[in-house]
Amino acid sequence: MSEIPVIDLSKAPGERAAWDRPGWVVYLWAVCELLFVTNAWQISSSLRIRVLRAFGAEIGDGVVFRPRTRVKFPWKLHIGDRSWIGEGVWFHNQDHIWVANDVVISQETFLTTGSHAHRRDMALVTRPIHIEAGAWVTSRCVVVGGTRIGRSALIRPLSLIDGRSVPAGEVWGGNPLAFVGERFARSTS
Template sequence: MSDIPVIDLSKAPGERAAWDQPAWKVYLWAVCELIFVTNAWQISSGLRIRVLRAFGAEIGNGVIFRPRTRVKFPWKLHIGNRSWIGEGVWFHNQDHIYIGHDVVISQETFLTTGSHAHRRDMALITRPIYIGAGAWITSRCVILGGARIGQGALVRPLSLIEGTDVPGGQVWGGNPAVHVADRFTGVA
């Protein structure tokens, strides 16, 4: 017999801990997300944004929101003017995600604000994500709760930002991501 404990998941706190809205609204959003947001058809970005706003998302003017995106809770999504959200981006936002103006989040990037108390009872733990104006999160990155990405920063493809601060104007890359260069001066 091993001395390593196993957490009884039947006793773990429920998944609804982050809902903070009535069940009918969460379920209605799931249907609307499937039809209007996650849908791969090249329907209007403006229509996607109107549906997201109808459920409480704060989305600025001139935002481009490509198909196949996912948004867990639109009422916890805040996007500034003229930002671009690439195809297949997934906002698993059990806490708030704040995106500044003129930000690019490229294809297949996954942003998640939730994790679990893995040493205790697997209870949900959430922390917001902040992405500064002019930042570029390139394709297939993973951004974890607690991350703060500074103004004009760039995160290279396939990078993992583990709830750390990425200073403005820097290029970060890798898993876990580290500083690799300065974005606008080219100095490493």
């Protein structure tokens, strides 16, 4: 067993590699996130969105942003018009997350763009997430970096979307992720 290496984590590159902002901005965001975004009180969605936009998030019109959500770096979050972000959704976005128009991301879903170079030095490795118009990521899913969810695709509850592309209009689910069927009946005429 002694021939299996152990990475000395005290020498691992730090998390600040993903900040893209001065430390004071990141810490100020942490306070504002706690008070206005993660806060479980039923304060208005529009107040959450105004605070996120003040820190650089691009959020379209008519978006609903429910309580207990978390956003690691708002300046790396892009959400189109009329999308719904459910209670407890966590955008752990060390890279950009692109959510198009009319997307639903349901309760307790975790989206993470970061991982680590686990065979080398545990340095941060990031890949963006893209969720196309009309998609629905249902409750308690995990979406990892490199994922692209196609137009009007549906992801079933408790699924792991592992960095692959999910085709438009299809239903996928599970862990491992598997095709379930078509979301909408196809016309035969």
